[in-house]
Amino acid sequence: MTQDELKKQVAAAAIEYIKGVPIVGVGTGSTVNFFIEMLADYKNDIEGAVSSSEATTERLKNIGIPVLELNSAGDIEVYVDGADEVDPRKKLIKGGGGALTREKIIAAASKKFVCIVDESKCVDVLGKFPLPVEVIPMARSYVAREMVKLGGQPVWREDYYTDNGNEILDVHNMEITNPMEMERLINDITGVVTNGLFAHRDADIVLIGKGDKVETM
Numbered sequence: 001m002t003q004d005e006l007k008k009q010v011a012a013a014a015i016e017y018i019k020g021v022p023i024v025g026v027g028t029g030s031t032v033n034f035f036i037e038m039l040a041d042y043k044n045d046i047e048g049a050v051s052s053s054e055a056t057t058e059r060l061k062n063i064g065i066p067v068l069e070l071n072s073a074g075d076i077e078v079y080v081d082g083a084d085e086v087d088p089r090k091k092l093i094k095g096g097g098g099a100l101t102r103e104k105i106i107a108a109a110s111k112k113f114v115c116i117v118d119e120s121k122c123v124d125v126l127g128k129f130p131l132p133v134e135v136i137p138m139a140r141s142y143v144a145r146e147m148v149k150l151g152g153q154p155v156w157r158e159d160y161y162t163d164n165g166n167e168i169l170d171v172h173n174m175e176i177t178n179p180m181e182m183e184r185l186i187n188d189i190t191g192v193v194t195n196g197l198f199a200h201r202d203a204d205i206v207l208i209g210k211g212d213k214v215e216t217m
């Protein structure tokens with residue numbers, strides 16, 4: 001199977017989790033894009049979706065799914081999103097597409113976070129994928145120096161702004177053996193909006209596209 005076929009397969013498996021759910025939280029990225037396409041068949045069964053990015057909002061609107069504000073939606077029953085890395089404890093790195101902050105907010109406000117990945121995302125230790133850190137623009141260099149102290153090599157995602165008007169540092173060479181502690185340490189740096197570690201609010205279920213099967217973690 002190609003990587004896209006694996007993504008489609010795992011997106012289809014996630015559809016089972018949104019049946020009967022009034023408001024669905026929808027993540028961002030190439031895997032979730034397949035899920036959004038499939039959600040079109042269920043648009044008459046749901047009230048709407050809460051979106052984690054402008055890109056996802058556009059896709060949802062294009063297929064006629066009402067996009068609701070999180071502030072008026074209350075708790076979300078199910079949030080479906082991809083990830084850049086997943087460890088055996090369902091801790092994640094996210095934010096390759098820059099949507100980490102809104103994704104983290106919706107994940108926090110959701111009762112169930114269903115993460116959909118192909119097998120290439122599974123690792124024993126997080127950190128091979130550069131860890132995205134969203135920063136207030138004026139704090140970028142300061143945060144970068146602090147990230148060096150934490151053992152990483154930050155690279156500025158130049159000419160890129162998040163949906164929140166902030167900038168991203170992609171931090172290379174992190175071997176994250178304690179994701180809970182690292183998430184907190186980075187978020188404690190002044191000027192950091194949030195980082196791409198989803199350790200405190202991790203995934204409840206990870207669906208992994210592997211060969212011609214979908215494994216559930």
Ligand SMILES: O=C[C@H](O)[C@H](O)[C@H](O)COP(=O)(O)O
Pocket residue numbers: 027028029030031032081082083084093094095096097098099100103
């Ligand atoms: O900001 C982007 C998100 O965190 C994505 O969920 C993550 O980057 C995975 O995206 P993809 O499904 O395209 O690999």
